[in-house]
Structure formats: structure tokens, C-alpha cells
Amino acid sequence: MGFFGLFDNKTKPMLGLDVSSTTVKLLELSRQGDSYRVENYAVRPLPPNVVVEKNINDVEAVAQVVKAVVQSSRSKLKDAAVAVAGSSVITKLIDMPGDLSEDAMELQISLEADQYIPYPLEEVAIDFDIQGPSAKNPEQVEVLLAACRRENVDIRSTMLELADLVPKVVDVEAYTLERAFALIQEQLEDQEEQVVAVVDIGATMTTLSVLVDGKTVYTREQLFGGRQLTEEIQRRYGLSAEEAGLAKKQGGLPDDYEPEVLEPFKEAVVQQVTRSLQFFFSSSQYNDVDHIVLAGGVASMTGLAGLIEEKLGTSATVANPFANMSISSRVNASALANDAPSLMIATGLALRSFE
Numbered sequence: 001m002g003f004f005g006l007f008d009n010k011t012k013p014m015l016g017l018d019v020s021s022t023t024v025k026l027l028e029l030s031r032q033g034d035s036y037r038v039e040n041y042a043v044r045p046l047p048p049n050v051v052v053e054k055n056i057n058d059v060e061a062v063a064q065v066v067k068a069v070v071q072s073s074r075s076k077l078k079d080a081a082v083a084v085a086g087s088s089v090i091t092k093l094i095d096m097p098g099d100l101s102e103d104a105m106e107l108q109i110s111l112e113a114d115q116y117i118p119y120p121l122e123e124v125a126i127d128f129d130i131q132g133p134s135a136k137n138p139e140q141v142e143v144l145l146a147a148c149r150r151e152n153v154d155i156r157s158t159m160l161e162l163a164d165l166v167p168k169v170v171d172v173e174a175y176t177l178e179r180a181f182a183l184i185q186e187q188l189e190d191q192e193e194q195v196v197a198v199v200d201i202g203a204t205m206t207t208l209s210v211l212v213d214g215k216t217v218y219t220r221e222q223l224f225g226g227r228q229l230t231e232e233i234q235r236r237y238g239l240s241a242e243e244a245g246l247a248k249k250q251g252g253l254p255d256d257y258e259p260e261v262l263e264p265f266k267e268a269v270v271q272q273v274t275r276s277l278q279f280f281f282s283s284s285q286y287n288d289v290d291h292i293v294l295a296g297g298v299a300s301m302t303g304l305a306g307l308i309e310e311k312l313g314t315s316a317t318v319a320n321p322f323a324n325m326s327i328s329s330r331v332n333a334s335a336l337a338n339d340a341p342s343l344m345i346a347t348g349l350a351l352r353s354f355e
């Protein structure tokens with residue numbers, strides 16, 4: 001699905017750009033036959049408060065960082081894919097006559113959309129994707145309708161244009177994650193009928209996505225992330241945010257850091273994961289997951305997967321979308337290896353090049 005009318009159907013390589021609350025992440029992939037290669041990758045921090053809870057507050061400031069990230073990657077690509085947060089998108093499955101042309105279907109959807117969408121239509125961007133024959137009526141097809149406030153889409157296009165890029169795709173984070181998850185699923189042992197929880201723990205947000213057979217059945221966002229640990233390090237040891245962020249990855253903190261700061265934070269992570277899963281169980285037919293995949297920057301923390309396995313009794317791994325990819329010599333492989341779990345969204349966006 002194109003999402004929000006920007007996709008022109010030609011498969012041409014494009015940059016995946018994940019704009020989060022704290023960073024802009026860029027990824028460029030290429031494909032030879034069945035295998036992918038990381039051609040370019042770069043990450044740059046965003047100034048505080050220009051993006052808050054997935055809302056772009058300062059489009060000029062974000063565009064500047066996007067420009068800088070493209071320059072530092074030295075990618076030549078101009079076409080780009082970005083995403084809006086799943087929580088800003090309403091989706092509905094509807095049945096429509098199977099014999100309509102794409103244009104006729106578009107017209108009919110635009111005429112009927114106000115039944116499904118609780119916003120004034122002139123403020124909404126709509127897109128749709130035919131899923132296949134309807135289960136209820138063989139003459140009908142099931143259509144996935146996605147709607148998002150137009151301003152969420154427009155501000156992302158504007159941001160790319162201000163950065164001298166061409167907006168080709170505005171996708172939805174949940175779908176990007178699903179696309180990247182296909183690469184993780186290949187690495188799991190039992191692949192069929194698997195109920196897998198992907199927990200993305202970023203700087204400020206934790207997103208639980210549950211996938212059954214690779215399809216998202218549930219997502220939920222919570223305000224929790226690595227920033228809490230950074231702030232605790234700042235407070236305790238009198239460091240700047242930047243120093244604390246580095247110390248977190250590289251070490252060199254006083255002896256009491258591990259027992260008094262790091263361990264309690266890890267316990268808090270375990271608690272968050274437990275709580276998010278309980279929310280999922282209580283609102284679904286499921287009462288168990290087969291596997292947990294940890295994503296987001298916090299997943300790079302040593303020993304976290306092991307701790308979650310031990311406390312929850314469910315097998316857990318750290319997401320690495322690049323496990324089966326080759327890596328260009330231009331790319332800093334060890335930095336990519338550390339950042340891999342936080343690049344799921346960027347990967348799903350870069351993969352749009354090949355659809």
C-alpha cells in the first residue's frame with residue numbers, strides 16, 4: 001500500500017529515515033537476488049523537544065538534522081521513506097465489491113469514508129490496500145483502510161523537502177516493523193503459528209507489538225525508555241546528558257553504578273515488559289507468547305535478554321535485522337552492530353525500495 005498518496009509504484013532505491021524523539025536514523029539497503037546489503041547508515045541526535053512523543057514540533061530543526069545525517073552518510077539518494085506513528089493512524093477492514101477498478105474503489109471509499117473515520121474528511125489523509133477475497137462473500141474483497149490526520153503526513157513531507165529530499169513514501173510504523181520483522185522471523189527456530197512479542201524500548205517510548213504468523217495483532221505504546229537511566233546517571237554523578245549517554249554505552253562510572261543504578265533500571269525494564277504483556281493478554285484471546293524479541297536502543301544493554309528469559313520464563317533474543325545481510329565497507333560495522341536493535345523501523349522503511 002502506498003499510504004497517503006505519495007507512492008508512485010516504481011521500485012527505486014530510497015532512504016529509510018526514522019525520525020524518533022531523540023535521533024534521526026538513516027539506512028540505505030540494496031538487493032542482489034535474495035540478499036540485502038547495507039549500503040549506508042548514519043545516526044544523528046536531535047536537539048531536545050523538537051520531536052515530542054512522535055509529534056514534530058519544529059520542522060525546520062528536524063530538517064536540518066536530516067540534512068546533516070544524509071551528508072554524513074554520503075548517500076547519493078534523494079528519494080526517502082518516513083513513517084507516522086501507529087497511534088496516529090486509524091485502520092478498518094471493510095468489504096467492497098471485487099470487480100471494482102482501483103480508481104472506482106478509490107472513489108467509493110472517499111464517498112463512504114465518513115462512516116469509518118471520526119474526523120472531518122478534509123483534515124484526513126486516506127489510503128487503502130486490497131487484502132484478498134472476503135471471508136464472508138466470495139464476490140467481495142477485503143480492503144484495509146488507513147486514515148491519518150493530514151497534518152501528520154504533510155509535516156513529514158515538508159520536513160523531507162526542507163532537507164532537499166523527495167518524499168516518496170509516508171508509511172505507518174506498525175507496518176514498517178512488520179516488514180523488518182520478516183527478517184527476524186527467518187532467524188527464529190519454529191516459525192509457524194508463532195506468537196511473538198516485539199518490545200521496542202527506545203529513549204522515551206516503549207512499544208509492544210504482538211505478531212502472529214508475522215502479522216501484527218496488537219500494539220501499545222508506553223512512556224518508558226532509556227532516558228530514565230540517562231537522567232538518573234546525570235543526577236547521581238553530576239554529568240551532562242551527553243556524558244551520561246556515553247557513559248551508559250562505554251562504562252567508566254563509579255563502582256556503585258551497577259548495583260544501585262543499572263540493576264534497578266533493568267528490573268524496571270522487566271516490569272515494563274511484564275506489564276505490557278499483561279495488558280495484551282487481558283485484551284485478547286492469548287495468554288502466552290512463544291518468544292520475545294527485544295528492539296530499540298535499550299535492547300543493546302548487556303544481559304537484558306537473559307534477565308527477561310529468567311524472570312518471564314519465555315525465550316528472548318535481541319533483534320538484529322542485519323544478521324543475514326552483507327555490509328558495505330563504507331559502513332562502520334561495529335557501530336552498526338551496536339545500533340542494530342534500534343534500526344528496525346529504519347530497516348522496514350528502507351525495505352520499501354523493493355516493493
Ligand SMILES: Nc1ncnc2c1ncn2[C@@H]1O[C@H](COP(=O)(O)OP(=O)(O)OP(=O)(O)O)[C@@H](O)[C@H]1O
Pocket residue numbers: 020021022023201202203204205206225226227230245248249295296297298299300301302338341342
Ligand atoms: N549499548 C547501549 N546500552 C545501553 N543503552 C543504550 C545502548 N545503546 C543505546 N542505548 C540507549 O537507547 C536509547 C535510544 O534508543 P532508540 O534509538 O531506540 O530510541 P529512539 O527511537 O530515539 O527513541 P523513541 O523511540 O523513544 O522515540 C537511549 O536512551 C540510549 O542511551
Ligand SMILES: [Mg+2]
Pocket residue numbers: 020200202203296
Ligand atoms: Mg524508536
